Amino acid sequence: MTAPTQPAGARTQRPGRGVWRWRDYPSLAWLLLAALSTTVHPFLSHGRWLMVHLVLLGALTHAAMVWSTHFAEALLKTTPDLDARRRQSIRLALLFVGVSLTLVGVVAERWPLAVLGASLVSLAVLWHAVMLWRRLRRSLAPRFRVTVHYYLVAAASVPVGATLGVLLARGPDDDWKGRLLVGHTVVMALGWIGLTVTGTLVTLWPTMLRTRLDPRAESLARRSLPLLSGSVAVVLGGALVGSRWVAVGGLIAYAAALLWWGRALWVPARTQPPRQMSTLSVAAALGWALVAVGWVTGTVALRADWAEMGDTYGVPAAVLAGGFAPQLLIGALSHLVPTILGGGPTAVRSAQEQTDRWALLRLVLVNVGLVLSLMPVSGWVRVALTSLVLAAYLASVPLLGLAIRASLRARREAEARRGVGGSGRWHRSVWSGGQLVVGLSAIALVVAVGVLVDPRAAGFLVASGGGGPAVAASGTTTTVRVEARTMHFEPSVVTVPVGDRLVLELVNTDPTTTHDLLMSNGSQTQRLRPGASERLDVGTVGGAMDGWCTVVGHRQMGMVLTVVVTGTPAGADAAAAAHGPGAGHGTASPEAPSSAPNLATRPGADFTAVSPVLAPAPSGTEHHVTLTVQERDLQVAPGVWQRRWTYNGAVPGPVLRGKVGDTFVVTLVNDGTIGHSVDFHAGSLAPDRPMRTIPPGESLEYRFTATRSGIWMYHCSTMPMSSHIAAGMYGVVIIDPADLPRADREYVLVQSEVYLGPGWAAAAPSEVDVAKVSGERPDAVVFNGVANQYDHRPLTAKVGERVRIWVLDAGPNRPTSFHVVGGQFDRVYAEGSWLLRAAPGDPQAGAGSQVLALAPAQGGFVEMAFSEAGNYPLVSHLMVDGERGAHGLIEVGP
DSSP states (O other): OOOOOOOTTOOOOOTTOSOOHHHHSHHHHHHHHHHHHHHHGGGSTTHHHHHHHIIIIIIIHHHHHHHHHHHHHHHHTOOGGGGOHHHHHHHHHHHHHHHHHHHHHHHTTOHHHHHHHHHHHHHHHHHHHHHHHHHHHHOOOOSOHHHHHHHHHHHHHHHHHHHHHHHHHTOOOHHHHHHHHHHHHIIIIIIIIHHHHHHHHHHHHHHHHTSOOOTTHHHHHHHHHHHHHHHHHHHHHHHHHTOHHHHHHHHHHHHHHHHHHHHHHHHHHHHSOOOSHHHHHHHHHHHHHHHHHHHHHHHHHHSSSGGGGGGGOHHHHHIIIIIIHHHHHHHHHHHHHHHHHOSOHHHHHHHHHHHTTTHHHHHHHHHHHHHHHTSSOOHHHHHHHHHHHHHHHHTHHHHHHHHHHHHHHHHHHHHHTTTOOOOSOOOOOOOOHHHHHHHHHHHHHHHHHHHHHOTTTTTOOOOOOOOSSOOOOOSOEEEEEEEEETTEEESSEEEEETTOEEEEEEEEOOSSSOBOOEETTSOBOOOBOTTOEEEEEEEEOOSOEEEEOOSTTTTTTTOEEEEEEESOOTTHHHHHHHHTTTTOTTSOOTTOOOOOOOTTOOOOTTOOOOOOBOOOOOSSSEEEEEEEEEEEEEEEETTEEEEEEEETTBSSOOOEEEETTOEEEEEEEEOSSSOBOOEETTOOSOOTTTTOOBOTTOEEEEEEEOOSOEEEEEEOOSSSHHHHHHTTOEEEEEEEOTTOOOOSEEEEEEEEEEOOOSOTTSSSOOOOOHHHHHTTOOSEEEETTBTTHHHHEEEEEETTOEEEEEEEEEESSOOEEEEETTOOBSEEEETTEEEEEOOTTOTTTTOOBSOEEEOTTOEEEEEEEOSSOEEEEEEESSHHHHHTTOEEEEEEEO
16 A cells, blocks of 8 residues: 655645644743733742742743653654644643642742642643653654653653642741752752753754754763763752752762763854854853852852751842743744744744844843842842843843744745745854944943942942051052951951052951941942952051941941051151041931931822821731832931831831731841841740841741730841831731720821931932931931821821721830820720720729820830811820921811
8 A cells, every 4th residue: 555645736734833822822921921020029929939930930841841842753753643732732731720820829828729730730741751751662763862861850850849849838947948949949940941951952952053963962961861860869868868068969960960961062062153042042041050050059068057048049049040041941942933933944044033133232131231230239230230131031022923923924925936945054143243332331321320329339439538648659568358247347457567558358258248348548349248359459558547337337336447557657647537537438427417307398299108007917827928128218208318228118117917826927038238137026936047137139037926916016136226227127017916896997107216317308318327326316206107297198087986096116216105186095005915995894984095105116006086076186295206207197077
């Protein structure tokens, strides 16, 4: 029997050609959602986790399944009906649903939903593995079967990694969190994604370069597979048994195996260097993968214990989700979309012309931007850089759409002119000097804009001063290593011969926060993250001088460096003293006069007061919240600005509410420029780990169970604590008493003090004035962060309604005597007990109260009902504080 013949002119349509929605669109959808999440993640619980997993679990996992199916079919030369398109679509849809449920379950803190989602993801990947195994069993292809072996081992990693992930979502203690985190990320990133990528690139890389394979490629791949997979198993075993050095050994072995495997990529790259967006982007992704492996290795090796691992995963997560995964996807899609769409050489070339548009510019913006954003730059510079990186990534989406349209148009034209085509070889380079200049110029521009917006954090606002009289230079350089330790410099005194050039090598060995060094002659380092260092050229030294850390409060805590000179000319020390040590960078000295702000200024129509309305306690017994430390310029009175240190961008921070027995799981994320922490008075637990100071870019989990009722303060406990609280780092936790009666309206007021530095009316307002804090000289005393705001936007009530006002005194220094003019309190609760509870039949019936007196960190509530309509002032009856801004109104209607 002979095979049936096709009609004349008919062509065979290879399975998988053309647009296929379930194959082509989900990865792009996940990437777009990840881009959207960058704008909203500060307002979401687990926002950073969501961004990372939209990329790695959503976009990259979908792509891994699609790629491995495509390449297994191509390499094994199996028939399409072995795994029909409909079956693949069902599998990809199952994966999509599983990923969606996992993301929603974690963000919404519904653990059963997360378990279901992880199970569906595992089921989809295992089904995928079974189909790959069937292809392998039925194939007679002799070469590169090892690629499918990579895919099978990678797929086996997913159920293990998913299990570790759902255990992490359950909220283990800090030690197990660190161990599970390392195991989960290594199994999923290096096992599932890493093995899929390495197995694919052995053959895909030379194809993308349009050159021949390295003759050793298959042999290198075969030898590397047990080394790579075995290394992942070693890391997982080390994490589960709690041996950090076993895990470090596994990570080093993985990196070595990766370099061994990478030799198969070197020969094709040397023969035909990368010239298109596809190959350059994949090469950059591989570079970021090595950076991530190295960073995780260093983290596991250098941290004191497993409990600290979760605090330091921000950088490798950013590297994987921001540098590796998107560039790998964009590079692969830039090659595969034109290839899979097919249509002949002309259609492929037309599509690839679109994907290569502005390729070098996009690569420069992404990679240089990422490198700079990971450095110790100011918050505004980092936001500007990451926005530029995101814009460069997003540009790939419409370009891929244009590529699809160009391919389809070229195919239609080819149908009309059959037989007309072009060469399949195409080596147009994307290298362009103009694009390189534009990319680097854009990076420089956004850095400059970020510095202009926040020159203080970038280290450009320095005090001027003298380093002694001018002297003849000796021609000798004295170099001294100075370590910034916990609130002191070591050594704290440096001796240098007169006339020598002094170079200080500053190293920040404090693991908790950033430090810098400003010398009284104006020379200054940048703010250094833990472990960072910088050489500071102080210049020729003519006399004694001082230096200090400019981070708010650190100088007052003892971070002062003294330079003593030998052979000083007569009068030099006096001249140096006259110049002084700079009089305190960023703060006003106690003697420095400053104009007082007008707290009575009426705000504009667009002024929005901080809402004092207290929401009811949420349902459930476990409450999750993310507190993100952010530095914000906020009004502390109409027209009066200060650089505030905040939780979630507002002062006070979010109000937490629950009942006795509820558990609170708080994730603290430090997006500030110095070290911060949080201390919850509502929880009773050892402070050593949950209240520790974490440096910028890190996070910790703080879990406590409320065992007693009341209104409790939370605040930053990093020293100097008074300055951190005065800068705005405080909030309240309300634990309702079991017998709390119903109220018609509930409000919460937090009293605190404002200590303004110079420049309060300028475009770049200063931070808290530490000298004023220590001298107890507030410029304003405020309710909910803004002086007199409730005079202009009053609280409201109606006659006869029961109004409950919760009050907490956050301090840091001033007490309060809370009073409502024209009102009388018939219920008063303070520090966990009823002071007055007038009710029918109660011995206190008919009694009343006029003030609620609270010391700093104390809280309570008062209740009253108004008998007449009118405007009732609320005030601290320490009248000088009421006149400083602790004042407002309750507007009572009929």
